[in-house]
Amino acid sequence: MSLPRILLGLAGLLALGACTRAPAPVHFFAEGQPERLSDWNVLYVADGRLRLNAQVLPYDLDSALFTDYAHKLRTVWMPAGTPARYRQDGAIDFPVGTIISKTFYYPRGEGDTVLRSDDTGADADGGLTLGKVRLVETRLLVRRASGWIALPYVWNAGQTEARLMRTGELVPLTLAGADGRRQPLEYMVPDENQCAGCHGTDLTSRQIFPIGPRARHLNHDFAYAGGKANQLRHWQEVGYLGDLPAGELPRNVAWNDRAAPLEARARSYLDINCGHCHSPSGAARTSGMWLDAGTRDPLRLGRCKLPIAAGQGTGNRAWDIVPGAPDDSILTYRMQSVDPGVMMPELGRGLVHEEGVELIRQWIAAMPAQDCGA
Template identity: 35%
Template structure:
C-alpha cells in the first residue's frame, strides 16, 4: 500500500503559502489559532505562472500551473498539469495559487479520505452564491484526491492513494477528467475508468470491510454533476448544465486548519484573500450546514441536531440528483427530480414531507416489503434506507460512488426516520 509522507507535504505547503503571501516567518498571524486574519491582497490566487515551452502542450515546461494544457488538452499524466509541488503527492503542497478546502458534510465514497484544492487564474475571483454552488470563473480547476486509510479512525496514518479527479472550467463549460494512481510516482488518465478488487479498511467500530472500488469513467461524471431541463410537455430542447457539487457556501462556512497553523473560516479566508467576492459582511446570515463525519456520535445528537445532520447528509449525498425547482434555474431539475423525492438542504420538511419520501410510493424501482420511500418511525420498512444499505445494483443509492454501505451515515438516517413526526401512511394498493 502507498504511504504518504504527510509531514514533508505539510512543510511544502507552509512554505508555499508564505511565499504566496510575500514573506517568510513575518507577522502574518499564522501562529494565532482562529485569531488574526490571513494577509489580504492577491495571496490566495497569486499567479501560477505561464508555460515557457510549447503552448497548449502537455509537455510544456511551466513556471507554475500549466494553464494552457488545462484549458485545451487531455493530458495522459496528472503531472503534466503541474498542479502539485511534489508531483508524487496530490494530498498536499499545491503549486502556487492552489487553495485547500474541505466540506463540513461530505459525500460518502467507500470510506476514502478526500483532499480538495481549488486553483483560480491570477486576477480572477469566485462569486458568492447563497444556495447553489459558488460561481467559479473560466479557468478554475478543482482537484479531489481519494485515498483509502488502513483504519478510518486514524485517517492521518497509512493510506492508499487511488485517484485524483479534475473538474476544469473551460470556455465551453465544465470538463471532468479522472486520473488513476497507477504507480507511486504519477497518476494516469482513466477515461474508461478502473476497478480495484479486494480493498479493505477498518471502520470506527473496528470492523474490517472488504469491497471493490470503481474509478468512474469520464462519461459517468455527468450523471451526478448535471441538472437537466424539465421537458414535460414543453418541447424544450435546452442542454443540460454541468456543475460542481460540493463547494457551496453552506459546506464551506466552517473552520479549516491551514498548513501554516492558521485555523480560520474558509469563506472569510477566501474573501479576505480577495479570492471570493460578494460574501455578506455578517457571516451569521450565511447558511451553515453542520459538521458530520464518521466520528460524530449519532446517539448524542439532540432532535434538532439530528434533523440538521440528516438533511445535510441527504443533500450532499442525494440532492445533486434528487432536486427540482427550489433554487435551480426555471424548469431545471436534477436527473431524479421527477421521482418526487427532492432532498435539498434548504427545502423545509414541514412544508412538504412527501418531498422527503414520507408516505410516498416509490416511482423508480420499488421492492416488495418497502411500500413507501419513508415511513416515519419505521426505518426498517422504508425504501430510502434500504437503498442506502443494499449493494444490489438495481436498488442501491447513490448508483455510483459506493460499493459498500456507509455504516455511520445509514445509522444517522435510521435515527432520523425513527424520530420523524408520526404520519399514517395509507395502505399501498
C-alpha cells in the same frame, strides 16, 4: 580539499536543490485532455509527500459525499485577478480557468491493507505524507470557456504519477477496521460519463457543475498552515471569492457532529449524498422526492410519499419514508443495499455506509409515527 570531495559536495548541493526548488506554475489547459496529472502542476510529489503548488488552496466540506470510506484532499486554483462569485444556494460561480481537484486516498494499515476510518484531513500544509497513505485517484473539474469537464486520474503503484483513465478503473483494496474486521473492496474510479451523471445537477442544461463548493458546505473554519479561519472569508481575503455578503451566511452542520440536532445532521447528510440528483433541477427530479437543503415540504422529502418508477428498488415497501418506522421505509432499504439495481446513491460506492444508514434510521424513528395508508 581534494577534487573528488569538491565534486561530491557540488553533487549533493545540486541534488538538494532539485528536491527543494519550487515547481513550475499551475498549467491550465484550455483544450485537450492531458495524459498525466502532473501536466497540470496543481499537485506534485516531492520529498515523499504530495504537495500543493503555489496559490493552490485546500478546502473541505461540512459533510462529505460517502465514497467507500475514502478520505479526500480537496483543492481549488483560479487564475490571478479573476475571483469566483458568491451564490446563496447553488455552486459558487467559478471563473474560466478554475481547476478543482479531489484526491481520494486511504490511511495505510498493516501489510497491504488500508484503514476504514473517519476522514481526518490532510497535513497542516494541505499535503499528504505518502508513507502514511495509499493514493487511489485524483479527479479534476476544469472550467473552460465551453463549460466544465471532468477528468479522472488513477495513481500508479509507486505513488509517483496519476494517469488519465477516461473509461474508469477498478482498484482492489482491503479495508481494515478498528474492530479487526477485514473487508475486500473493488474501488470504482468512475468513467467520464459517470462523472457527468453525478455532476449534471441541472437536467435542463445537461451541463456539469461542481457539487461540494457551495456556501452552506464551506461556511466553517479550516485549519490553514497560518491558523484556523472561516473558509468563505479566507477565500475572499486571498482574492478567490468576490461579492461575499456581510452577516450570517447559509451553513450546514457536519452529519457526524453528535452535538448538533438530529434533524439538521440527517438533512445535511441527505443534502450532500442525495440532493444533487434529488432536487427540483437534478437528474432524479421526476421521482418527486427532493432531498436538497432547500426542500421543506414533508411530502417532497418522502414522508408518506408513494414511489415513482422505483421497480425492484422498493423492497416491497409501500412508502419512501414511513414516519417512526425506518424498517418500513424505502429510503433505508435502498441505502442498505449494494445491488446495482436497488442501491442509492447509484454511483460512487460499493459498500454500505453503516454510520450514515444508522443516522437516517434514527432520524426516521424520531419522527412522530404516522399511518401512511390512513
